[in-house]
Amino acid sequence: MIAEKDDPKSPCIEREGGRPDQKIVICGGMLLTMVEGEPPIENATIVVRGDRIVEIAEGRCSGVHGGELIDAGRCLVMPGLVNAHGHTAMTLFRGFADDLPLKEWLFTKIFPAESSFLNPDSVYWGALLGCVEMIASGTTTVSDGYFYQDSTAQAFQRAGLRALLAQGVIDFPAPGVPDPKENLTAGRAFMEKWSGASDLIRPGLFCHSLSTCSEATMRGAMQLSEKFDSPLQIHLSETEGEVMEIATRTGKRPVFYLDSLHLMTERLIAVHGVHLSDEEMDIIGRRGVGVVHCPESNMKLASGVARVQRMIELGISVAIGTDGAASNNNLDLFREMDAAAKLGKVYALDPTCTGAAVVLKMATRWGAGILGLEKEIGTIEVGKKADIIVVDLQRPHMVPLYHPMSTLVYSANGGDVKDVIVNGKILMKDRRILHLDTEEIMWKVRELSNAISIG
């Protein structure tokens, strides 16, 4: 049974952020606003009222009275991280099948396990575990694509994370959608249910890939996305095999094929983008399509290395994502940033590529932009939504501190996050997540995994 299955449209739900009269004061930390060109502000005071940032000041917060105090002494305050691609409920399959050939992994392990063990209950608990992990590692916004997304939405609502949650669309029998002819209908039903239902959750669609979605499905998904004004996600050019398959079938490389269908628009989010020709990158740049880089998944599945530095030079917006826990196997965006920076360097054989500042932008502002949220989140500015994390600098592996961005990307990990605020609500304080029963969630997923491991 799913505990607390809320009606998303019920007016009683008060989990979505700070109440209008609620005030939080974050005091004494070094503030990294992530606004272009702004240096860190020492000893900053950030005041949150309701769900928004209402004041940012330098110096001690002695003049600010009332409100809940977050002590950020010897800490760094920054925008919450944006995990721009994941399949959150796949925590269920974390470590289930590793070090296998890709096809064996997918077709003999993951797909059968998904087919047998995904249901509204397992997806709910798997997603909730992923939410706990992401809160505990400083992620405040997530873009997720999976099946049984209503359960994922319930989990995110309970967790209080901001999210673009996309119902998976695939032209094969899928968990919760046994008849592929119903895939868009199921997507529409999910979008109708969750559209406008929550300040934090935005519904959308996620086309699995060009290998598994027909032209008609792709067009239909885009029409629905336009109708609901939400981004459309797709795994694009993740493997060389996929590129060859599309080229053989359509006579065009994937980006050219999508462009011929008029689907290369600002609404599209291209996930992975590992195997893109220069010409494809030009089109991506000209059409304003955002790309989500998932370095650890691409490494672990041996898909290849996305040419992120080149994309950035072309002015393409690149975000960063963990992908699912089955191909990572953690959802820690600090580690993902580190991997993105280092992989970009060694791939280009140039240590100046994908530096800490760029990678931090990918995980904050650019991530927000790709999800269409750049006006609300991604930086710490007065008037923006209060999605803020406090990172403890007082740890042996974070000392000394010469350049905060280097420390965040190359030294920190998610466990260094001390406090997490989403939409003006404190989700974690002094590393304690107060509103979720972490023990219960771990126990539930462990129980579910016992059945999965027997198979």
Next chain:
Amino acid sequence: MIAEKDDPKSPCIEREGGRPDQKIVICGGMLLTMVEGEPPIENATIVVRGDRIVEIAEGRCSGVHGGELIDAGRCLVMPGLVNAHGHTAMTLFRGFADDLPLKEWLFTKIFPAESSFLNPDSVYWGALLGCVEMIASGTTTVSDGYFYQDSTAQAFQRAGLRALLAQGVIDFPAPGVPDPKENLTAGRAFMEKWSGASDLIRPGLFCHSLSTCSEATMRGAMQLSEKFDSPLQIHLSETEGEVMEIATRTGKRPVFYLDSLHLMTERLIAVHGVHLSDEEMDIIGRRGVGVVHCPESNMKLASGVARVQRMIELGISVAIGTDGAASNNNLDLFREMDAAAKLGKVYALDPTCTGAAVVLKMATRWGAGILGLEKEIGTIEVGKKADIIVVDLQRPHMVPLYHPMSTLVYSANGGDVKDVIVNGKILMKDRRILHLDTEEIMWKVRELSNAISIG
């Protein structure tokens, strides 16, 4: 001033491990012995007396009386990790100069900073900070090469870690050795002082590279290493430029050149090994030279990717190292294992390469073997030294648990280590390091860094 500068030969020092009568009982965990072919043992009891493991049993430890109890319920018990290459005191320069071209990084940042700011005091505190970080992330044995190694040895002795500590040898004026003609004399003095002085610390030499050490220096270093029966470390074939330089100067690629000097022996530890031809690998394999893989440093400095999978197929012993904190920027071997596994896969475009089981061997048994310590550490077996870590599995990012090795390599990070025992002495219990004042150490390094950042 260095606090507690101990005479290493004083009989009063009792920091080196468990007293003969001391007993520790580790109870209730899942034991991964890392002995080839042994499956995990559920609910294991491990009894330590003095500095050694004296009993391993399956089942509850109700029959064991007395001794200090380590509760390993819902935890995994395994051999402490071996960091087979580092420059521990370089924590001083963690994050000091990142994302720069290699030559600028080395010649305008690191070398000048080392020249100006390294002294016995700064090396002591920098090394001690690195020791704290490594204890806190489950490393129990370290192979270190740097300057002012007497200070490093004092720090390791205070920290209680097992180590091969090698005095840096280079044909340039170096910190503590302004006259390069004295480089081997300084090395000999260090080895004489520390040889036999400590059960945990073994002195040795570290030739910086073939670019910076002459034939005479290399031969002299090997002679001294033979005399003191210790391994000889060298940075070998880290960059393509280095390989070209040696080939131009000697007419031979580095491994052939070293072999012509009769220096390719089991005593040599080749660090990095990024740019090795097939023929060079064959020689490494035939001569029994161990290789230390430092994936994160190689990535961050854009040196290239070592062909680890190929080395393993050739039967070469490969260990794993973090390198210094200035080129990583952390000393967490769990993260290094993850990077090694994933980088090996994407480089070979084969997800079956460098799997979790292999990478764990690199960080335990094989690391011990390369340091000549395979009879004492690297596995959990009765009669071996008690270098043991307990890893908490009860964390959101570690749930569920299908395959312990996958969980350790792909999900865990150093912060998940709960308890650390070295040589039968508990260095960390329930994440508290009791014998070191972590706050003081961080404060000292922060003070030192203030001078460094001003330059």
